[in-house]
Amino acid sequence: MRVPMTEYLLIDLDTERWLCRVCDHDLGDARGNYKEGTLVYDRDPREIHQPIIDPQRYEFTFSPDPTYCRILEFYCPGCATQMETEYVPPGHPPTVDMLWDIDALRAQWQKRGTDPMTAVAYGPGDDVQRHSHAADAH
Template sequence: MKRIPITETVEIDLDKEMWCCSQCHAEIHPAREPYVKGCLVYERPAAEIYGPAIPVKSNSASISYAPQPDFMRVVEFYCPECGSLMTVQYLPPGHPITLEIELDIDKLKKKHAGSSK
């Protein structure tokens, strides 16, 4: 069998049942669990991403399109081998990480049986 691309950054190795990075091809985590469990995680301040939208004088607050930290947090997931950004989640504070992909691996194996890399 072969590796099947699932997203732009994530592929699945059906023989080994492993999530893999599509950039460096490193095995990240067993495919029967969410791949984000094997990623490096960074909770980035939204103000760091967006920065000031309108520069103002130094004695007053800057204006930004960044979500307020009381309402939104930005969680980034990286490949533990090459550091490629795998996915980003915008979540309310205290909300658990969203498990966005759940595949029927047995059906995928049947569908791709006999095909080679």
């Protein structure tokens, strides 16, 4: 039984594995941190939040200082879908944003007797259009 956990992550309760919802790539033990199975891009925050004022003239430019802040982007190794982003101090390990009681999750869905992949709503209208990142590559 597969349970959607985020837009791009699911847990396969039969194998107890994190999987990418786009390409089914195995990201690791569902009782652990899925981020350990991803590719991580450690970004300089100035790439995302460019200085508002001239960094040659001013020490503080409204752009995060890379000696205090890094942006970690987590990607699926199978399809390169970006799964998560977090702001952390340099050298800080990735945060653990989800830990699930797999046994309780399995029992909950067995009791419901429905398929989680069709039962989980995305929002109003529930008409989700999937897209491919392959078309974005040039």
